Amino acid sequence: MARSRTTHRCTSCGSTTAQWTGRCAGCGEWGTVEVIAAEGRPVASAAAQPLSSFETEASIPSPLGIDELDRVLAGGVVPGSVTLLAGEPGIGKSTLALQAACRVASSGATVLYVAGEEAPEQVASRARRLGPVPPSLLVVTDTDVDAVAALVAETRPQIVVVDSLQSLSTSGVDGAAGALSQLRACTGALVGAAKRHAVSVLAIGHVTKDGAMAGPRVLEHVVDTVLSVEGDRSGTLRFLRALKHRFGPTSEVGLFEMASEGLVGVPDASARFLADRRAGAPGSVAVPIVDGRRSLVVELQALVTAPTAGPTRSVRSLDSGRLDLVTAVLGAHTAVAIGQQSLFASVAGGVRLQDPGADLGLAVALASSIHGAGIPPEVIVFGELGLTGEVRGVPAPVQRLHEAFRCGFRTAIVPASTPDGPTGLRLIRVDDLGTALRWFLPADATA
Ligand code: TYD
Ligand code: MG
Numbered sequence: 001m002a003r004s005r006t007t008h009r010c011t012s013c014g015s016t017t018a019q020w021t022g023r024c025a026g027c028g029e030w031g032t033v034e035v036i037a038a039e040g041r042p043v044a045s046a047a048a049q050p051l052s053s054f055e056t057e058a059s060i061p062s063p064l065g066i067d068e069l070d071r072v073l074a075g076g077v078v079p080g081s082v083t084l085l086a087g088e089p090g091i092g093k094s095t096l097a098l099q100a101a102c103r104v105a106s107s108g109a110t111v112l113y114v115a116g117e118e119a120p121e122q123v124a125s126r127a128r129r130l131g132p133v134p135p136s137l138l139v140v141t142d143t144d145v146d147a148v149a150a151l152v153a154e155t156r157p158q159i160v161v162v163d164s165l166q167s168l169s170t171s172g173v174d175g176a177a178g179a180l181s182q183l184r185a186c187t188g189a190l191v192g193a194a195k196r197h198a199v200s201v202l203a204i205g206h207v208t209k210d211g212a213m214a215g216p217r218v219l220e221h222v223v224d225t226v227l228s229v230e231g232d233r234s235g236t237l238r239f240l241r242a243l244k245h246r247f248g249p250t251s252e253v254g255l256f257e258m259a260s261e262g263l264v265g266v267p268d269a270s271a272r273f274l275a276d277r278r279a280g281a282p283g284s285v286a287v288p289i290v291d292g293r294r295s296l297v298v299e300l301q302a303l304v305t306a307p308t309a310g311p312t313r314s315v316r317s318l319d320s321g322r323l324d325l326v327t328a329v330l331g332a333h334t335a336v337a338i339g340q341q342s343l344f345a346s347v348a349g350g351v352r353l354q355d356p357g358a359d360l361g362l363a364v365a366l367a368s369s370i371h372g373a374g375i376p377p378e379v380i381v382f383g384e385l386g387l388t389g390e391v392r393g394v395p396a397p398v399q400r401l402h403e404a405f406r407c408g409f410r411t412a413i414v415p416a417s418t419p420d421g422p423t424g425l426r427l428i429r430v431d432d433l434g435t436a437l438r439w440f441l442p443a444d445a446t447a
Contacts, residue, residue: 007035007036008020008021008033008034008035008036009033009034009036010024010026010027010029010032010033011032011033011034012024012027012029012032013026013027013029013032014026015027016036017033020033020035021033022188023172023173023185023188028172028173028174028181028185029181029184030181030184030185030188031184031188031222059078059081059246059247060078060079061073061074061075061076061077061078061247061248062076062077062078062079062158062200063075063076064076064077064100064103064104064159065100065103065104065106065107066096066099066100066103066263066265067265067267068240068254068255068256068265068266068267069096069100069240069254071252071254072227072240072241072242072252072253072254073225073227073242073245073247073248074245074247074248074249074252075248077159077200077202077225078200078224078247079158079198079199079200080194080195080198080199080200081194081200081201081224081225081246081247082187082190082191082194082200082201082203082222082223082224082225083200083201083202083203083223083224083225083226083227084165084187084203084204084205084219084220084223084225084226084227085097085202085203085204085205085227085229086204086205086206086207086226086227086228086229086243087206087207087228087229087230088206088207088208088233089206090233091229091230091231091233091238092229092231092238092256092258092263093163093164093204093206093229094117094118094126094163094164094204095126095130095258095262095263096229096240096256096262096263097113097161097163097202097204098113098123098126098127098130098161098262099130099131099262099263100159100161100202101113101127101137101159101161101202102127102130102131102132102133102134102137104158104159105134105135105136105137106132106134108134108136109136109157109158109159110136110138110155110156110157110158111136111137111138111157111158111159111160111161112138112139112140112151112152112155112157112159112160112161113137113138113139113140113161113163114139114140114141114142114148114160114161114162114163114168115139115140115141115163116141116142116143116162116163116164116166116167116168116177117163117164117167118141118163119141120139120141123139124139129260129261129262130261130262131261131262138155138157143167143168143169143177144168144169144170144171145168145169145170145185145186145189145190146170146171146172146189148160148162148168148190148193149189149190149192149193152193152197152199153193153196153197156197156199157199158199158200159199159200159201159202160190160193160194160199160200160201160202161201161202161203161204162190162201162202162203162204163204164203164204164205164206165183165186165187165203165204165205165219166178166183166205166206168182168186169182169186170182170185170186170189172185173185180218183205183218183219184218184219184222187203187219187222187223188222190203191222191223203223205219207228220243220244223244224244224245224246224247225242225244225245225246225247226242226243226244226245227240227241227242227243228240228241228242228243231350232317232350232352235350236257236258236259236350237255237256237257237258237266237349237350237351238255238256238257238258238263239253239254239255239256239291240253240254240255240256241253241254241292249293250292251292251293252292252293252294253291253292253293253294255267255269255294257272269294269296270296270297270298270403270406270407271407272349273296273297273298273299273348273349273351274286274297274298274299274407276348276349277299277348279377280374280375280376280377281374282368282369282371282372282373282374283301283302283303283304283365283366283368283369284299284300284301284365284368284374284375285299285300285301285302285361285362285364285365285368285375285379285380285381286298286299286300286361286375286379286380286381286404286407286409287299287300287357287358287361287380287381287382288357288380288382288400288401288403288404289351289353289355289357289358289382289400290355290357290394290395290396290399290400291351291354291355295396295399295400295402295403296351296403297380297403297404297407297409298347298348298349298351298353298358299347299348299349300345300346300347300348300353300358300361300362300365301344301345301346301347301348301365302343302344302345302362302365302366302368302369303343303344303345303369304338304341304342304343304344304366304369304370305341305342305344306341306342307340307341307342308342311340311341311342311343312342312343313342313343313344314342314343314344314345315344315345315346316345316346316347317346317347317350317351317352317353318345318346318347318352318353318358318362319353319354322353322356322358322359322362323343323345323362325359325385325387326359326362326363326366326385327343327366328387329363329385329386329387329389329433330363330366330367330433332389333388333389333432333433333434334367334389334433334434334437336366336367336370336371336437336441337370338366338370341370343366345362345365345366355394356384356394357382357383357384357394357395357400358382359383359384359385360381360382360383360384360385360391360413360415360433360436361381361382361383363385363433363436363437364381364413364436364437364440367437367440367441368440368441371441371442373440373441373442375440376411378408378409378410378411379409379410379411379412379413380400380404380409380411380412380413381412381413381414381436382394382397382400382412382413382414382415383413383414383415383430383436384415385433389432389433389434390431390432390433391415391416391430391431391432391433391435391436392415393415393416393417393418394415397414397415397417397418397419397421398418398419398421401414401418401421401422401425401427402421402422404421404425405421405422405424405425409425410424410425410426411425411426411428412425412426412427412428413428413430413436413439414427414428414429414430415429415430415431416429416430416431417429
């Protein structure tokens with residue numbers, strides 16, 4: 001059967017053309033033009049071929065020289081790829097990108113830093129604070145993406161840092177820099193330049209406080225990798241996660257501390273979180289949590305006091321819903337009475353706790369505070385609590401046990417299903433909250 005003559009139509013404005021284009025000539029949108037048949041029905045594209053007949057794409061990452069960053073990138077950046085570094089303003093994106101730029105340039109490789117938000121002098125003084133500034137680190141303050149692409153063609157850097165996507169624009173598209181149409185077009189242009197010249201682009205994108213990645217979220221499918229810098233800006237701890245990664249897993253987590261010399265990697269996170277712990281103090285419990293592929297031991301703290309005005313509940317770095325659940329289970333299934341007292345719970349060190357495996361630790365911390373009974377310093381606790389008071393298994397139990405043992409803990413109160421961990425770590429398997437508490441509290445407190 002003869003194929004009908006094809007044409008192309010923009011899904012956004014509906015204008016048609018004979019030739020396919022990446023950008024619609026009618027409305028200026030990118031990636032909206034699709035193939036349709038002359039009579040308006042889609043037609044089959046080129047013949048399908050066996051997948052096995054294709055070569056495997058070589059994607060060898062080249063390290064950026066910052067361990068915690070390279071770990072999240074599964075080795076580094078792949079030539080020809082675009083990595084989006086997203087995060088709230090002020091979280092440390094420029095700092096991290098500039099540190100990476102300096103590291104790569106220190107080997108003599110050309111690195112181009114496109115500074116759309118700061119003058120070269122400002123970038124230079126920040127770079128000097130971070131360490132020596134290699135001569136092969138070039139800076140340009142152009143915000144026209146086409147001029148940037150031309151400069152990339154001319155200077156052939158190994159890495160291009162774009163700070164930020166929101167500062168770029170192209171004359172081919174309506175709207176001011178930062179508008180959605182501009183962000184799409186500029187990112188598309190950077191993707192093209194990266195592929196053409198086999199350079200790695202590290203592009204910074206600001207996200208809004210409410211978590212909705214206004215801007216970067218819509219770019220996720222255009223770029224190869226999306227990294228997110230997270231943390232509480234009032235604290236110094238920063239987490240780096242891969243939200244999307246075409247060249248590796250997204251489960252690695254990088255940890256940094258914002259210091260006067262920039263972002264400093266924290267390879268031994270548990271040691272940092274436990275450093276200030278008053279082991280054995282009532283209300284303090286060590287809990288191994290998992291975050292991606294990483295396990296960390298954190299200190300959970302609870303304080304139960306007589307209310308000064310009305311009873312209050314206050315949480316820091318954990319979800320108030322978890323505290324509500326744990327106190328409800330404590331009240332319904334154990335003799336530990338909270339009554340009208342005020343509750344405070346927090347995770348020391350600024351780690352945001354999302355792991356349900358910390359439930360049992362939270363319950364033990366509350367009971368420990370109410371009874372003024374400290375938990376022995378060499379004990380860790382983990383397990384999820386169910387509404388019937390049962391202690392449920394959690395993901396990656398053995399990984400938690402190993403991290404706890406490495407940090408010096410020798411006894412673990414764990415769900416009944418937990419497999420053996422390292423030799424030398426005694427496991428106390430419990431299947432309900434009451435049993436766990438009897439292990440810590442005086443007999444009359446849990447009767
Ligand atoms: P910055 O990298 O500019 O954030 P972003 O690019 O994400 O907007 O860093 C913001 C904060 O980090 C700023 O308030 C100052 C602080 N900072 C340090 O504490 N130490 C440093 O060495 C640098 C460069 C910045
Ligand atoms: Mg910045």
